[in-house]
Amino acid sequence: MGLLNVGSVAFDAIETPFGKTDKIIGGAGTYIALSSSFFVANQHIVSVVGEDFPPAMLDKLQSRGVHLDGLQMKQGEKTFFWSGKYHNDMNSRDTLITELNVLEHFDPIIPESAQGAKYLMLGNLSPQVQRQVIERLTERPKLIAMDTMNFWMDIAMDELKKTIALVDVLIINDEEARQLSGEYSLVKASKFIRDLGPKYLIIKKGEHGALLFHDNQVFSAPALPLEEVFDPTGAGDTFAGGFIGFLAASDDISFENMKRALIAGSAMASFCVEEFGTGKLENLTQVEIDERIKAFVELTDFKMIHAI
């Protein structure tokens, strides 16, 4: 088994300057699974939903090679629900409602079929749950990547650091890197954070792209300048899904290949923001993805020569 993905499968209600949605399907695990499914034919997801979760989305995930034996469905309980409103610049948002519901007592159970996964993607969840997943694996994966957010830095920094110490790749945004390290310079922040354990650090910068730090190397992936960002929800998870999916599919964790995986993740994220929720990801074609990756190549391609 190649890829194991752990993360929330949830409902979101989103308001952006372009409009608002009722409850739609969201969750880090959902975005990661959809995004990575364009690279890997099979994967496991470990998550939990309530009895109110629509079977149609589960069918959709299954049809894209996502095995659901690690997805618990709690009778009599409700699915995790998040509601948020984006500001006009789309770079910041307010959380309006958070109903943990089934996530409150989530006990991540790893199905036997998912043991032996070579790639583990820990989507944003409490650091204790993320660590439980690692501890419950009979064999350490070849690569563990982890997403988290400022919320856990605010309320559970010690637990978070314990989990971060166990992973290979940490994926966070620039604000979070600054909060976690106490350093404004991202170069200094990256040293501090990699001293906590991860050999690789990815710093997401939204419309400004992403940076990958490893040893003394750094790679800068651009973001595609977009006419319109319709809804940024899930873009970070979609990035993570494309990144881990690309790595799992190629089974190559060299720095050179990580750079490609960063581009793949960036390309997937650039689709995600074009529609509300998972809408765009659900209907993507391989041709669109290939064209988008080509646009990323062209965006940064230059051959340096001396001026004279």
Next chain:
Amino acid sequence: MGLLNVGSVAFDAIETPFGKTDKIIGGAGTYIALSSSFFVANQHIVSVVGEDFPPAMLDKLQSRGVHLDGLQMKQGEKTFFWSGKYHNDMNSRDTLITELNVLEHFDPIIPESAQGAKYLMLGNLSPQVQRQVIERLTERPKLIAMDTMNFWMDIAMDELKKTIALVDVLIINDEEARQLSGEYSLVKASKFIRDLGPKYLIIKKGEHGALLFHDNQVFSAPALPLEEVFDPTGAGDTFAGGFIGFLAASDDISFENMKRALIAGSAMASFCVEEFGTGKLENLTQVEIDERIKAFVELTDFKMIHAI
């Protein structure tokens, strides 16, 4: 004659979280001249200083191939002076003092020896003065690039647009692009601005790099992640100087070569911020520049392949 550079030669007093300076030498024209002098052996500058301006800096410029016959020295008057204080994040600053002095009635006189310049760099000045320079050239340059700032958008938008209509390349930052166009999306902003006249638009994004827009093409130049940004003053002018210097030296205004010029400008700007004022630029070596440009190449270099 290859390059003509027009811009302020001035005094600055700067305060950053790292310290503060007394009056030191600054000015867009100074930074542009110093930066471009690493690419072109000769250039003209059109500017004005007061009798208080130190001859040592003029000697320095001359020794770097900057012809000073277009630099007016006003007896009994004082050099332009700007003082500012940067906020902790170094991305924003407050202007503390602006003393226009000799700039208040600056009448840009083009020396005969500077007529026929193929490349014209208009550093930030009032749009009326910038337009006068263009009108006083007997022959239109092969390429006119222009910098400006939000100040002129606030107080002289109509004049500014008249000047912008006459140039080939407009160089502004992301906030200015948004203010000038009224569009938040930089893609939409770039269309609006290029409809005003310039065929090329460069949007500087500070620590996030720069974008070059032309027709349906876009190029994203990264910024080098730096351990410390000591003083951002002059970084934009240094970028412009490297850009125009590279173009003038190679005498090639193809899109492919503009991309290289963007990288050259970015590399020069990355030096500028490492010390207060012009300190770093005054003591740079060609070897350091070559190494820095190589670092930019490595920063974005990847070869895309399919994951499977």
